[in-house]
Amino acid sequence: MSIDEPSLARLMAASQRGDRAAYQALLGDSRKWLTRYFARRIAPHHIDDLVQETLVSMHRKLATWDSGRAFLPWLAAIARYRWIDMLRRQRDEAELGDNDAAVGAEDEAVHAKLSIDHLLTLLPPGQAQAITLVKIEGASIAEASQISGQSESLVKVNIHRGLKKLAELIESE
Amino acid sequence: MTMKDASIDDLIDGLATDLKPVRPRRVMQGSLWVVAGWLGVGAVLVALFGARADLVAGAMPPLSMLAFWLTAAAGIAAAWSALRMGLPGVGRDYGGWRWAVGALLALPLAALAVSFGDGHAHTEAAQRSFDIHCLLQGIASGLGVGAALFLWLRAGAPTSPTRAGWVIGIAAGAAGASIIALLCSSDDLVHITLWHASAVPVSAVAGRVLLTRFLRW
Numbered sequence: 461m462s463i464d465e466p467s468l469a470r471l472m473a474a475s476q477r478g479d480r481a482a483y484q485a486l487l488g489d490s491r492k493w494l495t496r497y498f499a500r501r502i503a504p505h506h507i508d509d510l511v512q513e514t515l516v517s518m519h520r521k522l523a524t525w526d527s528g529r530a531f532l533p534w535l536a537a538i539a540r541y542r543w544i545d546m547l548r549r550q551r552d553e554a555e556l557g558d559n560d561a562a563v564g565a566e567d568e569a570v571h572a573k574l575s576i577d578h579l580l581t582l583l584p585p586g587q588a589q590a591i592t593l594v595k596i597e598g599a600s601i602a603e604a605s606q607i608s609g610q611s612e613s614l615v616k617v618n619i620h621r622g623l624k625k626l627a628e629l630i631e632s633e
Numbered sequence: 634m635t636m637k638d639a640s641i642d643d644l645i646d647g648l649a650t651d652l653k654p655v656r657p658r659r660v661m662q663g664s665l666w667v668v669a670g671w672l673g674v675g676a677v678l679v680a681l682f683g684a685r686a687d688l689v690a691g692a693m694p695p696l697s698m699l700a701f702w703l704t705a706a707a708g709i710a711a712a713w714s715a716l717r718m719g720l721p722g723v724g725r726d727y728g729g730w731r732w733a734v735g736a737l738l739a740l741p742l743a744a745l746a747v748s749f750g751d752g753h754a755h756t757e758a759a760q761r762s763f764d765i766h767c768l769l770q771g772i773a774s775g776l777g778v779g780a781a782l783f784l785w786l787r788a789g790a791p792t793s794p795t796r797a798g799w800v801i802g803i804a805a806g807a808a809g810a811s812i813i814a815l816l817c818s819s820d821d822l823v824h825i826t827l828w829h830a831s832a833v834p835v836s837a838v839a840g841r842v843l844l845t846r847f848l849r850w
Contacts, residue, residue, distance in 0.1 A: 475652065476657055477654055480649045480652050484646070487649065508641060516644070519651070521721075526720050537792050
């Protein structure tokens with residue numbers, strides 16, 4: 461089933477009225493959309509957690525969707541909020557050095573609004589490179605150090621500072 | 634099917650079972666809370682302390698009237714932005730308050746020019762009417778609007794709690810300053826800037842420091 465805006469908006473309007481079947485279908489479609497949305501924004505092993513957190517937030521904030529507006533920008537705003545929250549937690553926990561392959565994602569208009577590529581251009585090159593290598597491409601700290609020519613501790617510092625700045629940039633968008 | 638897939642399926646089933654009908658939140662409904670908070674507190678204060686004498690006589694001086702409308706416009710713009718922040722959406726613009734607040738800068742700029750241009754007369758007048766009472770009253774007067782916006786956003790989904798805290802504070806401070814313009818009879822630009830309009834930055838900082846953590850969800 462294709463995920464198109466008018467169908468999602470219809471399902472959401474029915475969900476707000478308490479239609480459980482419509483809501484189940486909406487959550488299923490939202491899950492697919494969110495999986496693609498997060499695929500280029502976070503290391504693969506975090507995607508499912510983030511999808512679940514976003515679905516729960518969506519459930520708690522169901523009344524904040526205005527039927528006069530599109531559904532996907534609303535879902536994207538909630539997804540972005542959960543993403544920032546996870547970036548913050550990663551920064552706070554200094555959880556660095558994961559080894560996962562990146563997953564490709566289709567671009568959509570609403571995704572482009574907050575494309576990670578665009579945001580990375582706003583960071584200093586060293587920080588952008590460290591985040592791209594470790595957090596998006598899944599390289600280890602040692603590999604990132606070798607590829608970038610930065611020392612391992614500099615890679616960690618650049619990721620820490622870069623994630624902090626990234627969260628601020630996303631909030632200001 | 635992986636364990637993660639199964640757990641998301643279970644989650645979806647659980648959320649669907651848990652679904653209750655909800656009444657969509659409307660900005661207009663929040664606006665009514667804000668209007669009630671603004672007019673309610675204003676009416677109580679005017680009843681308690683009495684409106685300024687020249688207002689009662691129907692002849693409010695132009696400068697005081699200008700300050701009233703400037704602060705009221707900033708309050709309306711900030712409150713509207715804060716209300717919209719409760720209903721999220723990528724691509725929505727919440728920045729309307731910046732223009733009205735920017736216009737408020739006319740007050741300190743003009744006060745500075747007057748202080749430097751007119752010798753010590755205005756500064757002395759402001760010192761004579763040194764009145765932190767006006768500032769405290771202004772901050773307290775904004776609590777109705779601040780509380781309405783805070784409750785609205787607590788139940789909503791502000792995607793930048795930090796910015797929401799600032800904007801609630803700005804709206805509350807500007808609303809309070811507009812109420813004080815109806816109570817305090819001073820028509821001195823330095824006094825109005827120092828003891829009325831400064832409720833805006835003070836409340837903004839308070840909103841940022843005190844409210845942000847409660848607006849996270």
